Amino acid sequence: MSAVERPRPATTPPPGAEVPVRHPDAPAPGVSLGAHYDECFGCGAGQPHGLQLEARAGEGVAVTAEFTVKPAHQGAPGLAHGGVLATALDETLGSLNWLMHVITVTGRLETDFVRPVPVGTTLHLDARATARVGRKVYCTGTGRIGGPDGPVAVRADALFIEVKVDHFIENGREEEIRAAMADPDQTRRARAFEVNP
Numbered sequence: 001m002s003a004v005e006r007p008r009p010a011t012t013p014p015p016g017a018e019v020p021v022r023h024p025d026a027p028a029p030g031v032s033l034g035a036h037y038d039e040c041f042g043c044g045a046g047q048p049h050g051l052q053l054e055a056r057a058g059e060g061v062a063v064t065a066e067f068t069v070k071p072a073h074q075g076a077p078g079l080a081h082g083g084v085l086a087t088a089l090d091e092t093l094g095s096l097n098w099l100m101h102v103i104t105v106t107g108r109l110e111t112d113f114v115r116p117v118p119v120g121t122t123l124h125l126d127a128r129a130t131a132r133v134g135r136k137v138y139c140t141g142t143g144r145i146g147g148p149d150g151p152v153a154v155r156a157d158a159l160f161i162e163v164k165v166d167h168f169i170e171n172g173r174e175e176e177i178r179a180a181m182a183d184p185d186q187t188r189r190a191r192a193f194e195v196n197p
């Protein structure tokens with residue numbers, strides 16, 4: 001099949017796609033996004049073996065984040081599990097929705113594992129939204145070791161799909177949904193589902 005006939009990858013925006021727009025109420029560059037949900041495996045403090053990833057707003061629709069690989073995150077001896085690294089990228093990319101004030105879920109996540117990541121390493125992540133088409137948000141991200149400008153260890157392109165809050169309410173387990181909705185803190189309640197207050 002020639003390059004002309006080859007179908008465009010699902011994570012590559014089509015020509016003429018809209019440029020993602022930062023919401024006027026998005027956190028200022030440098031501001032920590034905090035955890036969107038305490039029990040989130042990616043960012044919540046309530047998950048002792050979770051990634052406890054910390055993201056902060058960047059310029060435009062971009063974020064940076066750090067995650068330190070713990071012994072609980074191993075695949076091969078002394079090395080991070082690839083699925084955990086993909087989770088770190090998924091979480092970082094997912095946090096872009098907070099800057100656009102849309103609710104999205106991951107539809108597709110294409111990950112390249114470029115270098116092994118030893119336990120104890122801090123992965124420096126960055127992500128940005130590149131395009132929007134209807135409910136589809138295209139984004140890309142990298143994870144570097146040795147510092148924010150260090151060599152790339154993992155990278156991903158992803159397609160997130162905008163959903164209504166019903167996506168979580170109708171599909172989530174009832175006890176967690178009830179608890180999250182009963183949270184007296186309005187921002188925390190909203191952010192559990194990534195709904196903007």
Ligand SMILES: CCCCCCCC(=O)SCCNC(=O)CCNC(=O)[C@H](O)C(C)(C)COP(=O)(O)OP(=O)(O)OC[C@H]1O[C@@H](n2cnc3c(N)ncnc32)[C@H](O)[C@@H]1OP(=O)(O)O
Pocket residue numbers: 010036042090091094095096104105106107108134135136159161163194
């Ligand atoms: C800070 C927040 C961090 C959050 C943590 C990180 C994010 C996550 O991990 S979210 C959890 C993982 N993801 C999920 O559980 C999602 C499960 N999937 C679903 O619920 C559904 O398949 C969903 C909602 C993505 C799409 O379903 P639905 O709403 O019916 O949309 P559908 O009409 O099928 O698709 C909409 C468009 O997206 C495209 N699309 C949907 N899924 C994919 C996919 N996997 N690959 C490529 N394209 C896709 C469709 O082709 C369609 O495109 P077009 O508009 O051009 O026809």
